[in-house]
Amino acid sequence: xxxxxxxxxxARRLLTPGxxxxxxxxxxxxxxxxxxxxxxLSVATNLDQQHPWGIWIAIDVxxxxxxxxxxxxxxxLVYVFNxxxxxxxxxPALLTxxxxxxxxxxxxxADLGRYYNIWHPALPSMWQGNSxxxxxxMCVMCYLTVLYIEFLPLVxxxxxxxxxxxxxxxxxxxxxxVVRRTMFVFILAGVVLSCLHxxxxxxxxxxxxxxxxxxxxxxxxxxxxxLSAAAVGFPMIIVESLWSSWSFSRQPExxxxxxxxxxxxxxxxxxxxFIIGNMAVRETYGELRTVSPQTVCFGIEVAAGVVLPLxxxxxxxxxRSPRLLLTACLLIVFGVAFNRINxxxxxxxxxxxxxxxxxxxxxxxxTTGLMAGLVLVxxxxxxxxxxxxxxxxxxxx
Amino acid sequence: MKSSANRRWFLKxxxxxxxxVVCPTVEADETDGHESGATSSGTxxxxxxITQCVGCRxxxxxxxxxxxxxxxxxxxxxxxxxxxxxxxPGPASYTVVNRYAAGESPERFVKVNCLHCNEPACASxxxxxxxxxxxxGAVVYDPWKCMGCRYCMVACPFQIPAYEYDxxxxxxxxxxxxxxxxxxxxARVPACVEICPKECLIYGRRDELLALAHDRIRxxxxxxxxxxxxxxxxxxxxxxxxxDRRFADLGFVAxxxxxxxxxxxxxxxxxxxxxAPPACLYGLxxxxxxxxxxxxxxxxxxxxxxxxxxxxxxxxx
Numbered sequence: 001x002x003x004x005x006x007x008x009x010x011a012r013r014l015l016t017p018g019x020x021x022x023x024x025x026x027x028x029x030x031x032x033x034x035x036x037x038x039x040x041l042s043v044a045t046n047l048d049q050q051h052p053w054g055i056w057i058a059i060d061v062x063x064x065x066x067x068x069x070x071x072x073x074x075x076x077l078v079y080v081f082n083x084x085x086x087x088x089x090x091x092p093a094l095l096t097x098x099x100x101x102x103x104x105x106x107x108x109x110a111d112l113g114r115y116y117n118i119w120h121p122a123l124p125s126m127w128q129g130n131s132x133x134x135x136x137x138m139c140v141m142c143y144l145t146v147l148y149i150e151f152l153p154l155v156x157x158x159x160x161x162x163x164x165x166x167x168x169x170x171x172x173x174x175x176x177x178v179v180r181r182t183m184f185v186f187i188l189a190g191v192v193l194s195c196l197h198x199x200x201x202x203x204x205x206x207x208x209x210x211x212x213x214x215x216x217x218x219x220x221x222x223x224x225x226x227l228s229a230a231a232v233g234f235p236m237i238i239v240e241s242l243w244s245s246w247s248f249s250r251q252p253e254x255x256x257x258x259x260x261x262x263x264x265x266x267x268x269x270x271x272x273x274f275i276i277g278n279m280a281v282r283e284t285y286g287e288l289r290t291v292s293p294q295t296v297c298f299g300i301e302v303a304a305g306v307v308l309p310l311x312x313x314x315x316x317x318x319x320r321s322p323r324l325l326l327t328a329c330l331l332i333v334f335g336v337a338f339n340r341i342n343x344x345x346x347x348x349x350x351x352x353x354x355x356x357x358x359x360x361x362x363x364x365x366x367t368t369g370l371m372a373g374l375v376l377v378x379x380x381x382x383x384x385x386x387x388x389x390x391x392x393x394x395x396x397x
Numbered sequence: 398m399k400s401s402a403n404r405r406w407f408l409k410x411x412x413x414x415x416x417x418v419v420c421p422t423v424e425a426d427e428t429d430g431h432e433s434g435a436t437s438s439g440t441x442x443x444x445x446x447i448t449q450c451v452g453c454r455x456x457x458x459x460x461x462x463x464x465x466x467x468x469x470x471x472x473x474x475x476x477x478x479x480x481x482x483x484x485x486p487g488p489a490s491y492t493v494v495n496r497y498a499a500g501e502s503p504e505r506f507v508k509v510n511c512l513h514c515n516e517p518a519c520a521s522x523x524x525x526x527x528x529x530x531x532x533x534g535a536v537v538y539d540p541w542k543c544m545g546c547r548y549c550m551v552a553c554p555f556q557i558p559a560y561e562y563d564x565x566x567x568x569x570x571x572x573x574x575x576x577x578x579x580x581x582x583x584a585r586v587p588a589c590v591e592i593c594p595k596e597c598l599i600y601g602r603r604d605e606l607l608a609l610a611h612d613r614i615r616x617x618x619x620x621x622x623x624x625x626x627x628x629x630x631x632x633x634x635x636x637x638x639x640x641d642r643r644f645a646d647l648g649f650v651a652x653x654x655x656x657x658x659x660x661x662x663x664x665x666x667x668x669x670x671x672x673a674p675p676a677c678l679y680g681l682x683x684x685x686x687x688x689x690x691x692x693x694x695x696x697x698x699x700x701x702x703x704x705x706x707x708x709x710x711x712x713x714x
Contacts, residue, residue, distance in 0.1 A: 040565035049487060049559045052547035080682050082689040113545020113560065113568040117525075126525040126542055130662050133548050134524035135669075184686060192679045196668070207518055207552045207661045210652055219660055351556050351650045352485055 007091050007386040009158070010248055014383050018247070022372040022379075029369020032362040036110055044362040050350040051357040053111075058344035059367050060107025062201055063337045064100050065140070066229050070240070071097020071147065072194035073233025077263070079187045086256060088389035091154060092244065093237045095378060095387050098147040101140065103374045110366060132203045139197030146190045152179045158385050199226040205343055214284045215298045216347040220274065227271040232336040234264050235309075235329035242326045244388060252322045253389075261319045261329075268310045268332065275302060297338070297346045305335015440515070440534040442603035442627075442635035443575070443590060444610055445508055447647065448620065449597030452480065452494055452506035456589035456598070460492045460510075463576055463588035483648060486510055488559045491573040492589060497647050505640070507647050508589070508598070511536060511557045511573035512627055512634035514656070519549035519558055521658030527570070534603060534635040535575035543570060554631050554652045575635065603635055610639050632656025 036044035047054050070093040077083050078090050109115045120126050121137040128134050156176035162169045202225030205212055218224070238257050245252040279285050288295050309331040318324040345357060359367075382388050454474040461468035466489050480496035492510035513536045520528040520536060527542035528549055545568055550558045561568040576587035584591075586600040599606060607628060614621045626638040630652040640647060668674055 038565060040563055040568065041560075042562035045562075047560075047562060049485065049550070050556065052550035052560060076682070080686045080689070082686070082691055084691070111546075113547070113562075113564075114540075114543055115545070117542070117544045120525045120542060120544055123525075128524055128526040129669075130521045130658065130665065131524040131548075132661050132665055133522060133546065135665060137524055184683075188679055188682050188686065191682055192675055195678060196675060199668075200665075203661060203664055204548070205551070206664065207522055207657050208554070209657060209660075210554050210650065211551075219664065222664065348551075352483075 007088065007154075007389045009384055009386055010382050010388055012248060012383065014380065019376065019379060022376040025365075025372035026369050026376060029366045029373070032365045032369075033110060035362060036366070041111075041113065044360065044366075046357060046360040046363065048355075048357075050353040051348070053344055053348070054357060055341070055345070055359045055363050055367055056107050056111040058341045059337070060111070060370055061104050062340040062344055064104040064107065065198065065201055066225070066232060066336050066340055067236055067333065068097040068100030068104070069194065069198065069229040069233040070236040071100070071233075072191050073230060074237055075150075075187050076191050077234075079184070080191060086260060088253070089237050089241065089256060089260065091387045091389075092240055092382070093233075094147065094150055095154075095381060096236070096240060098144075098151050099374050099377055099381075101144045101147060103370050104140070105144065106373075107367070107370050132200050132207065136197050136200045136204065139193045139200065143190060143193040143197065146186050146193060149179060149186050150183070150190065152176070153183075154385050154387060194229075195226060198229040199223060201225050202343070205348070208348070211348055211350050212343075213287075213294045213347040213349060214282070215279075215287050215294060216343050218278050218282060220278055221343070224271070224274055224278070227267075227274055228336045228339060231264065231267040231271045232332055234260050234267070235332040238325060238329045239333060242322055242329075244382070248388070250390070254320070254322060254325075257322075257325060258319045261313055261325060264329075264332070265310055265313050268306060268313070272302075272306050272310060275306065294346055297342050301335055301338045301342055305331060305338055309335070440532075440603045440635060441575070441600065442513065442534055442606050442637060443587065444599045444601070444606040444637045444639065446597045446599075446613070447505055447507060447638060447640040447642075449595050450494070450506040450508065451595055452477070452496055452504070453594060454479075454494050455592045455594060456508055457490065457492055457494060459588040459592035460573070461490060463579055464491055464574075466490065484509075486557060486559060486572065488561045488563075488569075488571045491571065495648055497642070499642070499646060502642070505642055505647060507638075507649075509648070510589075510636070511575075512555055512630075512636040513573075513575055514631050514634045516632040516656035516658055518552040518554060518631065518657040521662060522548045522552035524548070531577060533575075533577065533580065535577040535580075536572075537574050537577045538570055538572065540567070540569045545570075552657065554657055555650060603637070606637055610637055613639060629654040632659070 032044055041047055045054055045056070074086065074090050074093040078086050105118075109118060112118060121134055122141065153176055156172035156179070159165065159168050159172040160176060199222035202221035202223070205217070206219055206221055209217055238260060241257055242252050244250075288299070309328040312318045312324065312328040312331075318328055455471070458468060458471050458474045477496075483495045484493040486493055486509055492508055494506050494508050496504055496506055498504040513530075513534055515530070517528065517530050517536045520526075520530055523543075524546070525542045525544060527539045527544075528536060529539070530536050545560075547558075547560055547570070549570060550556075550560060557572050559571045561571060576584060576589075579588065580586075590598040590600040599609070601609075607625065610625045610628075614623055614625070620641050622640055622643060624640070624644060626640070626644045626649055627634040627636050632655065638644070638649070645651060
């Protein structure tokens with residue numbers, strides 16, 4: 001059933017020095033997580049009455065959701081627009097999205113004061129349809145479910161035909177048949193749910209107009225979030241692909257990545273057009289005349305995170321070179337991540353703040369630990385499940 | 398202590414009757430109407446006349462008692478050293494009084510607490526409805542619903558909700574309740590209004606408090622600035638302030654008249670209007686999926702497509 005062109009488990013040793021380092025980061029995060037859950041947010045974080053949200057929201061949740069956009073963008077490209085040649089990129093992107101959202105949930109659990117009530121939005125008696133956060137919560141919950149369903153065939157594939165476990169193999173075959181037949185429903189739902197909550201994540205800060213710096217505040221914040229999520233999806237896939245090729249000593253799938261990179265400039269261009277158009281309409285460009293942490297951050301975000309990679313990716317030379325392509329895509333990933341941090345932290349200027357917010361050691365360690373944990377679980381899953389497609393044949397063609 | 402209810406009732410009437418030589422006695426009759434309004438459908442509120450406050454901080458004491466906080470003896474509230482720094486309401490104090498001195502003009506005191514907005518941003522933000530605007534006007538909190546996401550703190554333009562970060566297991570959002578529980582149990586007015594010796598706090602129906610405030614400004618244009626803080630801020634609030642000094646000089650934040658929740662709720666409901674936009678997007682994507690299908694694509698015929706997914710064929714056929 002599994003041919004050489006198909007995705008297959010990576011036959012490599014799991015415990016490498018890199019993996020051990022990831023384990024150490026996860027272990028450190030666990031220590032601080034224990035401190036947070038045992039002694040409360042005040043001990044583990046630098047949050048205060050003026051700054052209710054820190055990096056656990058800005059990075060673990062907001063950036064995490066944005067950078068998991070490769071899941072819905074690749075699903076849209078391959079299944080909705082039927083660009084089948086990119087099919088081998090879907091599985092890793094799907095895995096990243098599934099893990100990304102799972103870790104978003106874990107990061108959120110650490111941040112919520114009453115984490116044990118995290119299921120409350122599922123209770124109709126508590127539905128609060130006016131709340132943007134309610135929509136984000138519902139969409140993320142539904143989308144996480146959709147992602148797990150979309151991932152089921154990969155798990156089933158692993159066990160179908162397993163003669164040692166005939167019962168499990170039969171069960172997997174049955175699940176596989178049902179899921180594949182109805183998959184288009186979930187793929188479409190995943191794209192729609194993603195568009196909804198990616199934009200709603202930006203809507204969140206629209207409720208605080210008096211606290212937000214003018215450079216980022218706009219009623220179109222939701223649209224900008226959606227456009228930037230759409231623009232960062234393919235760069236994330238490229239970064240992951242190049243990274244895992246390097247990590248597993250494989251040939252990078254440049255023939256595919258080069259093609260995929262051609263979609264990025266239009267997406268990034270639309271995002272940039274809306275940034276500039278929004279500034280022009282709201283006349284916020286005047287803010288840039290003053291030098292403040294906010295204007296510097298905005299300048300770096302747009303210049304290094306949007307304009308520079310856009311110009312780079314318009315060049316064929318950049319798209320052909322793994323190193324330059326990786327650089328451009330990393331810049332985009334940085335730009336979108338920095339945008340989320342800027343919107344949720346840098347732009348947020350509460351009226352009675354006595355000091356600025358800067359994350360505590362505990363917050364930073366937990367955040368890096370979550371990222372390390374994600375990479376670790378990714379590594380484990382691609383080792384045992386058919387996610388990555390070997391590239392030796394493809395390079396030859 | 399004497400029968401505090403009677404004393405309060407007397408002082409209350411006195412206040413509205415114009416002890417601060419502001420209102421004619423006509424207002425006293427309406428006071429009865431105000432009071433009964435607390436139990437009917439009228440939105441209640443409090444008017445603070447900043448020109449009347451002497452900064453005794455008795456309201457802080459009474460508030461702490463009513464809210465069940467661990468409050469020091471009442472004498473300690475005479476300590477004026479606390480005025481050196483501006484304070485904010487916190488997880489263990491629903492209200493604080495700050496002092497503002499400006500050159501030769503007399504010092505002024507401002508009682509800071511939740512304004513109980515007519516269209517509270519916190520309640521609009523809360524995803525589980527833990528914050529609610531009640532029929533009487535108070536914005537109240539239900540810890541059993543709360544997830545502790547603290548989005549209410551992000552949303553509040555007055556930066557009022559405070560969080561119990563020290564509490565590891567059952568932290569709550571803390572803010573003034575306008576003594577909703579006390580009043581439901583028969584109290585006539587909030588604890589701070591009851592204890593206020595100068596009657597600079599008046600509890601009553603919001604529309605009547607507004608009329609009273611406008612009346613005072615009209616009769617004493619020389620004394621008051623022509624601005625009732627809370628009349629329009631953030632869509633209007635139950636708590637209203639009269640002042641003889643610009644509110645910007647008294648620690649009040651400038652908040653536009655539109656309720657912050659208007660824009661977000663409009664956007665939110667537009668995106669979900671009759672579920673049409675999501676359904677249309679779903680249909681549109683489905684149509685593209687159907688139209689762009691390539692039934693002829695067979696994996697073996699095209700080496701450029703190394704992994705033509707079997708499930709894709711199932712998906713589009």
